[in-house]
Amino acid sequence: MNPLSPEKILVVDDDSNLLKLIRLRLELAGYEVATALDEGEAIAQARKEVFDLSIVDLKLVQSDGISLMEEMHSINPAMPVIILTAHGSIESAVEAMRRGAFNYLNKPFDPQELLFQIKRAIENQKLVSEVSRLEGALKERYDFKNIIARSEKMRRVLERVSRVAGTYSTVYISGESGTGKEIIAKAIHYASERRNKAFVAINCAAIPETLLESELFGHEKGAFTNAIRTYRGLFAQAHEGTIFLDEIGDMPLSIQAKLLRVLQERKFYPLGSGRAVEVDVRVIVATNKDLEAEVRRGLFREDLFYRIHVVPIDLPPLRKRKEDIPPLAEHFIGEISKRMKKNIRGISAMAMQKLMLHDWPGNVRELENTIEHAAAITRHDIINEDIILPRKDLPAEPLRPLKEAVEDFKRGYLVRLLEFTKGNVSKAADLAGRYRADFYNLLKKHDVKPEDFKNLGKKEKPQPT
Ligand SMILES: Nc1ncnc2c1ncn2[C@@H]1O[C@H](COP(=O)(O)OP(=O)(O)OP(=O)(O)O)[C@@H](O)[C@H]1O
Ligand SMILES: [Mg+2]
Known part of the structure; x- marks a missing residue:
């Protein structure tokens, strides 16, 4: 101002x-x-x-x-x-x-x-x-790097993090999607004595059941058709470090039984091997599901639930800790403008107000994406309200067939990715979580050309149609 x-x-x-x-x-x-x-x-x-x-x-x-x-x-x-x-x-x-x-x-x-x-x-x-700006600067240097916690609720979370970091206890992180479960899991690892050993993360929802077991516990050469060579598995890789089992609620029941045994005995048998491997691993799990309800529905083993539910940390949704919005927004502006090599100084008071009034169903990740989008399209060194959450003011669109709406969304998304990466396909594929070849096919299918984004800023941006 x-x-x-x-x-x-x-x-x-x-x-x-x-x-x-x-x-x-x-x-x-x-x-x-x-x-x-x-x-x-x-x-x-x-x-x-x-x-x-x-x-x-x-x-x-x-x-x-x-x-x-x-x-x-x-x-x-x-x-x-x-x-x-x-x-x-x-x-x-x-x-x-x-x-x-x-x-x-x-x-x-x-x-x-x-x-x-x-x-x-x-x-x-x-x-x-x-003072809080200066405190923030100090904190960033000495405390949990890059974790914003102005609200009382988040400060309590960080206190808990520092208290459990030094122990061997299994930590159970729950919270809606985008609330910061992974960043907190990492903070626990880096605040512990294991910080110089591996932090190994795996998303249990992203890997098919048939592969998950060998991914976690490894296999001997020839244990199954595609096992061309011996694989140690993530538990072995995390030896003396930390393993982060993300979306544990999506772990199939068959693997839950094996995990339970590992947690009880701290050893396991790789697929096709008769020799037990002993490991010293700190386990952190995360879920955005209500696991107690999953237990009641028979989808999650009760004994495993109690085994992992040792130190629970619940991350509050962003709408319940709105004081965190201003420092988070500033934090993301700093990071993103560094990454985009743009000199964005801040955000207008009215734009900040708009952020405060939004409900944030996607939590911190949604806020980060909102800022990133605004930073990408702003032509000023201050982010103004006209480019923050602009969709809210638009008249409601007429409803269209799902397929058509999805295709449109996909194209717009690809355009945004390429705008952001300035036409760098590897980076864009990475951000989208796709393999490069896969991503090229997507681009082709939606008629989006990476070359069109290489000189952005020098000419008009292509618009999603
Ligand atoms: N307190 C915070 N301070 C700074 N950045 C944060 C904070 N909380 C979350 N973030 C950032 O927001 C994004 C989402 O966080 P994260 O991936 O940890 O959430 P999550 O709960 O694991 O989400 P999901 O359920 O979708 O997997 C990340 O980029 C993370 O760095
Ligand atoms: Mg996550």
């Missing part, structure tokens, strides 16, 4: 005369003022604009000022709020402070006192954000 532009204050009171009076005084003092007579109006304003401070009457028509303050904080957590109380209601004043108000003033209040409190609140807020 421009440091020279006036600070914006939102005043909420159901007494229109008092509103007028406050507006007058604040405008005289050089502030930009918006007013609201009730909760609905106040929230509408707070969604539309980013205020530096809000003054809220404790007694409002539909609810109380404290609830309104909390609702406004869910949109803009950093905005200081001053609560106006009727003379003598000290209890509610204390309650207001406890729930996040910066301060309170008794009515009738001295105008000078109001101005003084406003100045103090805004200055304080600037200090707080500067």
Whole structure:
């Protein structure tokens, strides 16, 4: 924001005369003022604009000022709020402070006192954000590198991570998709004494049942038709290190039985081998399914569930820790602009507001993709709201046959990949999780030409049709 532009204050009171009076005084003092007579109006304003401070009457028509303050904080957590109380209601004043108000003033209040409190609140807020920026910089150096955790919920997760890192216990990470299960699994490994040994990850949902067993435990040459040579398997590769079994809920029952035995005895038999292999491996598992429900449905072994459910870590969805959105967004902007070699300095206040109001069904990964997309298409050094989550404002599309919609999506996706990688097919295939040859076929099928993306920026971008 421009440091020279006036600070914006939102005043909420159901007494229109008092509103007028406050507006007058604040405008005289050089502030930009918006007013609201009730909760609905106040929230509408707070969604539309980013205020530096809000003054809220404790007694409002539909609810109380404290609830309104909390609702406004869910949109803009950093905005200081001053609560106006009727003379003598000290209890509610204390309650207001406890729930996040910066301060309170008794009515009738001295105008000078109001101005003084406003100045103090805004200055304080600037200090707080500067300190948290510096703290963030320090943390990044000494703490968990690259893990953003401003919310209380995530800080508790990190505390738990540091407490279990030094132990041998199996860790059970649960959370919706994109909440950071893998990044936390890695953090545990790198905070442990095993950090210089291997961290081996496998996605149990991505590998067919017939291959999963030999992938995990290895095989002897000739153990099955395609076993041309002996393979050690991932458990052996993770010896003295950590193995991360991702999407463990998708592990077939037959393999669950073998895994259970490994966890109990810390040894296993490669396919086709009569010789037991002993390993010292730290096991971390992750799931986005409700495994207890899977146990009840008979799809997951109960004994295995208890074996792995030793230290549970539950990652909260992003919508329940919105304070993490601003630092995450800044973190991703930094990373992505470095990667894209673009000099993007930040994000506009309105764009940030839009991020705060979104529900994030895809969690941190969706936020990362949103920022990445915006960073790719922005023509300025600041990401503005018009390119953040733009789909929301578009009129709903008419419904089309699934096949047609899917084909369109695929083409648009390929175009985005190539825009981002500037026509580098290997990189694009990598990002899409496809083999190169496979990916070439996809491009051909959808008539997308990598050459068209090699000089992006120098000429018009091809548009998905
Ligand atoms: N707290 C965080 N700080 C910084 N980056 C994060 C954080 N949480 C997640 N990310 C990033 O978001 C993306 C998704 O995280 P990750 O892959 O760990 O999630 P996941 O829960 O394993 O997702 P899925 O269920 O889809 O496998 C990654 O790029 C990761 O680096
Ligand atoms: Mg994952």
